[in-house]
Amino acid sequence: MCIKDKLKTRVQRNLNQKYIRRLLNIIAKKPVLYAYGSTFSSLSDKYLNIFTIESLRNAYSNNNHPIGYGSLFLPYEMFHALGITPFLPEVMAGFTAGLGLATQTLKEASSNWYSQDLCTFHRSASGAVELDVFPKPDFVITTNLACDAAQKSFYIHSVKYNIEKNFYLIDVPYEYSKESILYLTGQIKNICMDISSKSGMKLDTSKFKEVINLSNEFRKWAIKVNNLRKTLTNYPPYYNGLNFILPFHGLAGTREAVILYNQMYKELKKYLDKEEKEKSGKNKSPKRILWLHLKPYYKNEIFNILERENCRVVFEEINYIYWPELDPERPFESLAKKMLSHFLSGRIDNRINVILKAAREYKVDGAILFSHWGCRQSNGGARIIKDSLNKLNIPTLVLDGDCVDQNNSSQGQVKTRLQGFVEILNS
C-alpha cells in the first residue's frame, strides 16, 4: 500500500479533529513533507500538495492566528493582508470525496435535514461541520458570487460555532457598474475594518500592497501558462488543470501561488519544446476538449477514458483569468472590480463569452460540461451554452454526474456517454 492509500484508510478510521491535527502535524514536518511530496510525479503537483498540507496544518493548529472560513470566489487577498488563516469548506468537501469520506459526511448532513437535492460540495462540508472534524473558525466569510449555496450553508456554520456576529456576506451585485463598484468596495472595506478591530490584527497598508503585488504576479504567470497551453497538445501524463483550485482562491495573494505557477510554466514549457522537436514523428493528433465546470474529486475513470480515446482537455473554464490587474494603491476597489469581473456573476453571456473565446483560442474540437447534480447556476445555463457552442459547430456533451458523491452516477453510463461523444467527434 502506498503512503497516500495508507493516509486515506487512517483518516477514514479516525474521522475526528484531533486525529487529523495530529496527522497533519506529523506530515507537515519538513522531512516527512518532502518525502511525501516526492511521491508526486512533478514539482508543480508536489508544491500543490505541500502548500495544501501546510495551509491545512495552520488552520488546524490552534495557534494565535484567527481562522476564517471562506467560500470560493472570495478575494482571499484580504485574508492574507489581515493575517487570517483561510479554511475553505468547499475545497475540503472535494477532499472528503478524494479520501472516501463523503458517504459519511453526506449521511450526517441528511440526518441534519439537508435536502438530498442540494449541492454535495456544501452538503458534504456541512456534514463534516456537524461531525466536528473541521477546525473552529473565528470568522465566516462568504459571497453570493456564482451561487446561492455558499451564503446559505456558511451561515449555518456560523450558528453551529456560535459566531453569527462574525458572519459576513459579500453581496456582489448583478451588473458591473459604477454603483456596483461603489457598493462592493464599501462592503469589502467595512468587513476588513470590522474583522481587524475584532481580531486585533492590524490592517496594514504596506502588507496589503505586498499581497496585492503577489496576487498580480500570480496573475502574470497564470496568463503565461494559459498562453502556452494554446499551442500545447501533449501534456505531462499527471497534469490535470482541474486540480489547481487553491491558487485561484485560498492562496490568492501568497508567494506560494506564484511559486506554483512559475513552476507550472517551466514544466509545460519544457514539454512544449519537446513536443515541437518530436512533432514530425507524431501519429494522429488528439481531439482537443474544452472542459466546463468542475470534475469528480473521487477516483474515477473519466480522464483515463478520454486519454484512451485520444482526447485531451486543453483548457478548463475555471483557469480563465477574468480580472484586470489589481491596483496596489486602491486595494478595496481593485478587489471589488475583481469580483465583479467574474464570468459566473451576472448574465450567462459573461460566461458564454469566456467559453466561446476559449473555444476559439484553444482550437477545441468539442466541449464537455460536467453537470454536477444540484448546481443550479451552471446546469440552468446548459441549454444556452450548448446552443452557443453548436453555433460554432462545436459538439458539446452535458455529462451528468456528481463531483463529490460517488453513488450519484453510474460508471457504465458515464463511459457510454463519453465514448458516444468521442465517436461523434471522430465521425
Next chain:
Amino acid sequence: MYTCGIDVGSVSTKVVILGKKDNKIASYIIIPTGSDSKNAAIKALDNSLKKAGLADNEIEATVATGYGRINIPFADQNITEISCHARGAISLFPDLKIVIDIGGQDSKVIKLKDGKPIDFLMNDKCAAGTGRFLEVMARAMEINLEQFAPIFIKTNDKVNITSTCTVFAESEIVSLIGQGIDKNKIIKGLIYSIADKITSMVGRVGLDEPVCMAGGVAKNLGVVKALEENLGIKINIPDEPQITGALGAAYLAQNLH
C-alpha cells in the same frame, strides 16, 4: 461472407448476422441477458449461426455494442449503442433525423445529420422512462406488456402518474390500485409519463423529421402512440425494432479491415 453485430443490453442480448454483398439479414436472435452477459453473448452467437446455417469462419468481422460490449471475447471492436442504433436505423430509413431508442435501463435520443450522429441525450439517473420501469409496473398490476397497446387504445381517461422516480411511482401505483382506481386508466397514465419524458428529451435536441423509434419499447405500441400524439408526428418503426442496435453493429463491422 458475413458480418456479425451483437448488442448486449441490460435486459436482452441481440445478434444479427448480415450478408456482406446483399446487406440481407441472414439470421437474428433475441435472448435474455441474464446475470452473465458474456455467456449470453456466446449463446446468442451460437444460436444465430445455427439458425443461418453458417460456420464460425464465415463471419468476417464482429462489432459488439450495448452495456456489455466490453466483455465480448470474439468481438473485433466495441462501439457504443449511440453509433450502432444510428447506423442501424439509417440503413432502414435513409433520411432519418432522429432516432429514439428505449431499452431496459437507458433511453436515448440521437440526432442525425447526413446520416451521422451529431448530438445525443441519455436519460438521467432516474429509470422511470425505460422498459424496465414498464416491466416492474406491469408486474405490480399483474398485466402483460403486450396488453398495453390495446388498453391504451380502448381507454379514454387516464390517471396522472406524478412521481418521476421508479421507487415512488411504484408505491404511488400500488396506492392507486388500493384506492380501487381502474387499472386501465393507470396504465394509460403510466404510458404518458414515459412518453412525456421522451418528449422533453426530443425537445432538448430539437424535433426534426423523420423520426425512428428502436429498442424493445418500440414494440410497445401504446408508448409509440402516446409519443406520436405528444410530438404531433408519425414515427417510423422497424419491423423488429429491438435488433436495430445489433443491425447497426453488423453494418459497422463491414467497415473493419
Next chain:
Amino acid sequence: MIQDSKSTDNLDTIKNKINNIPAFFKNTLSSTDKRPLVGWFCTYTPEELIVAGGFIPVRIFGRKKLIKSESYFPINFCPYIKSSWESLLSGADNLKAAIFTNSCDGMRRFFDTANKYLKDTPSYLLDVPHLRGAGSIDFFANSIGNMKRFIENLNGKKISNKEIKNAIILINNKRRLLKKYSQISTKLPELISIFSYFKVMELSMISAPEIFTDDLERYIKFIMEVDAENMTNLQPNYKNTPGIMIIGNFITEEKLWGMLSTMNLKLASDDLCISSRYFEKQIELGDDSDFLNLTAERYLNKPQCMRMADHGLKLKEIENNIIKNNIEGVIFISLKFCDTMLYSFPLLKQKLNELGIPALYLEIEYNNFSEGQLKTRVQAFLEML
C-alpha cells in the same frame, strides 16, 4: 342579493356564500381594463412602478402542465420557473414585458433563458441586494430607478413623481386590505376556507389593483357583518383545532389548498411569498418625497425571503409569529430544488425543537404531487398534535 337573508341562514349556507369567491370578485374577474400587462415573479418587484407606468402588474403563476419548457432546464430545477417558462413560451399571458429579479440562481438563469429564446417580450432583471442597511437601500433605490427607465421605455412615457405617489397609495391600500383579510380569516377559520384565502391572494396579484381593492373591501365588509351576528355560535367549534403555520415558497397548488380546507386545522399564520411576505409592511409616506428610496426601504425591510443574507433575522421573524399567534405546529412546504428554501430548514428545525413546536417537512413538485400520499402525511401530523 348576497346580503339579504343572512340572519336566517344556517352556518352551511353562510359558509357557502362566503367561499363563493367568483361571486364576490365578479368585477375583478370580468374586468375590461385595457391597460397592457407587465409580468413579475418575485415579491421584491415593486408593483408600484409598473402601475405608475400605466401598466397592470400581473404575477406569473405558471402553467402546471409542462410541454415545451422541460427541454430548456435540467430535471432538477425549480418547478415554479419551469411552469412560468411554459406560460411565457405559450404567449398566453399576452405580456408587454416581464420583470425578473436576481432572487436566486434559478431566477438568474430563467432571465437568461427568456432573454435568449423569448424574442417578442422584452425582459428586465431587477438587481436586489442580499443585505439590508443603509448602503443596500441606496443601492436598491438606484436599481429601482433603472427599472423605472425600462418601464418608461416600454411606452415612451416618463413616469412622474405624482404617478409614483398615487401608485404607492393604491398598492398600500391593497396591502392593508389583504392584511385585514388575512387577520379575519385567521380569526374565522370556520367561515373562510384555506382554499378561498389563497384564491383571494392569487387574485390580488393578477388583477387590476383598483378593481380588486374595491371588491375586496366589499367582501371584507360582508364577512364582518356576518361575523358580528354569528360571533357567539361560531367560535366554540374551533376551540380544539390546532393553530398551524405554513412556511414555504411559491406554493400555489389548488389541490393542496382544497385538501387542507377539508381537514381539521386552522391556518393561524404563514410565511409564504404568496401571502404575508407579499402584503406585510407599507411604504411609509411622510414628508420625504424621494419615493424610490422609500420604496426600496419597504421592500428590503418587509418580511424577508430565504434568499436574504441574514437568516438569523428570518428565524426571529418566524419565532415572533409563532409566539404571537399561538402556533402549535409548523408545516414546511418547499418546492423541490429551491436551494435557499431548503437551506433554511436545518436551522429552522433546530429553532422549532427549542420552542417545542413539531414540524412537518414536505417537498413538492407541481406535477409530482400525489394527493393520497400527501394527505396521509398531513393527517398523521395533525393527529400527532
